[in-house]
Amino acid sequence: MSALRSLLFAPGNHARRVEKALTLPADGVILDLEDAVANTEKVATRPIVVGAFNAPRHGKLFVRVNALTTDWCYGDLVAVVRAGLDGIILPKTESADELRTADWVITSLERERGLKPGGIDLIPIIETARGIAALPAITGAGTRARTVAFGAGDFTLDMGMVWSRDESELLPHRAACVVACRAAGMEPPLDTVWADLRDAEGFERSARHAAALGFQGKMCIHPDQVVVTNAAFTPDAATVAKARRVVEAFDEAEKNGLASIQLDGQFIDYPIVQRARQVLARGGF
16 A cells, blocks of 8 residues: 555535545545434435545545444445445444454455455544554454554543643554554554644644654645645655765765764664665655
């Protein structure tokens, strides 16, 4: 799976907003069947979502189904697992068994419908205390899931926390997602949405902080957040140029039998060089 810097939510029952979202430069769009859709409209929204699968789009297309413990999840999966779908977002995941169950249903539907086995991604959202506590089991469940997402809105609600502007209360839980993914050999996780649409500065800081913590991208709830998010999770030109100089200088030194050098007053050894190579990979070089 290529890096997902930005994942933009669009309510599945608003066809015009879905159409617009698919044209934006988000790495992925999430058509929502969960929180953005009233309970009375969930079943009727499924065919609207499926109708968008063949529409022109910039990035990948995901659907957030309802949680596995609800009355709608199974019907959601049956409705949307078909050609044109890139992945399922599974909210409020709290155990490895929930993830395995969703994986089993998707696998069965792929087989029945002649789809590529394992071709549909599965991304659980960790957004409760039980989900955080079960992170090692969830990331080690052995399913098709290649990463997880962190959802601060429901998490802070579940915990009785105040979701502050500086998000300091989220740090240990964000870090837990990064560590669990890395320990399980998964891709870096996806960060929570930013709820205050009036605070563009706070959103940008949140995105850059998540990138620094080791997340690969961030979920978005407004089109204006997409470009900012892509920039936050893409190394800028100066960072790329410095990384290239580090790699080139070290490669030259290594030919002469050196395993450490100094460059512009900075000590450079294998971990620093590996970090520079990661920067170049993220920058598309």
